[in-house]
Amino acid sequence: MVVKVYGPFYASPKRVLVCLVEKEIEFETSPIDLFKGEHKDPEFLKLQPFGQVPVIQDGDYTLYESRAIMRYYAEKFKSQGTELLGKTIEERGLVEQWLEVEAQRFHHPVYKLVVHILLASALGFPSDPKIIQESEAKLGSLADLSHLPFSQHLVADLGKEHMIRDRKHVSAWWDDISNRPSWKKVLQLGVFELPK
């Protein structure tokens, strides 16, 4: 059974894709165009009632929320591919701690930067310099796979690479993690294009 991943060109689904590649799990992708509102189609809302990507289908099992999907496959294929959950319950506790730090402290300010720098004009609202400034100030700590997709925006599209390069250890971490073959493979799958 091949896993089907909806919305591969956007950042949060890329969390799932990089996890599937690290775990050597076969998948296929199904594009969803957020700019055309395909995530609000009634058929899609049957899969994901909040109208967001990613969602996966694996046989008759449907799951959403990128970090929940990562945990599911990391556990289901524990002994295949890269070990992602730690070797003991205590190690897994620390993995979960840092995944929460990513989800709670890193994701929200970067998400706001993506919306206000990259997407605002395409989505038809003015970007807010105060939100950009506040969000940039909140970003201090980084860690694992789950950081990759939005860090990629930070480095590639938002003109904020200095936030990583100005911090010696963060910069070394970024070189390390962003050069993983799994991430390069995910990037080759493509990213979304802004509507013209």
Add this chain to the structure above:
Amino acid sequence: MVVKVYGPFYASPKRVLVCLVEKEIEFETSPIDLFKGEHKDPEFLKLQPFGQVPVIQDGDYTLYESRAIMRYYAEKFKSQGTELLGKTIEERGLVEQWLEVEAQRFHHPVYKLVVHILLASALGFPSDPKIIQESEAKLGSLADLSHLPFSQHLVADLGKEHMIRDRKHVSAWWDDISNRPSWKKVLQLGVFELPK
């Protein structure tokens, strides 16, 4: 070994406490007064570098982020007390999905309501009616243990009980979950008092 939980009077640590009670795990609490800035004391920052509660100490194991701590004890004591993670990997996937929905979609707007309705004057900044209105509009979906602490604020302190009572199924869910003996026990442990 008794688990030590820092910051028991605040909402996020109560997620951990209700989980420990459901899992029948012995614990003791160590108060941290956020209004006195005790979470920024150098000794506390050694335990939790972001200066936030909760943190637990269990022998020489230290862990923070409330949902990571919940997962750790739910897994470590899988066969003791209430089953919290589901019986199969697929059920756990769904538990994780809804825990993410709570963390990503429920927590942030309720947290803003707590800050802008309950804490603003105590913390010395003006509450923002626009944020209150936007946050109230975002709150639609609720689920499990992890929702209890901030829902409790919604019902008890924020004058927003109608948001739960106006929705028949949510209201029945709230009666069900908030009447669990574990939650009543946690509330008896006390809540913070606003500085006068």
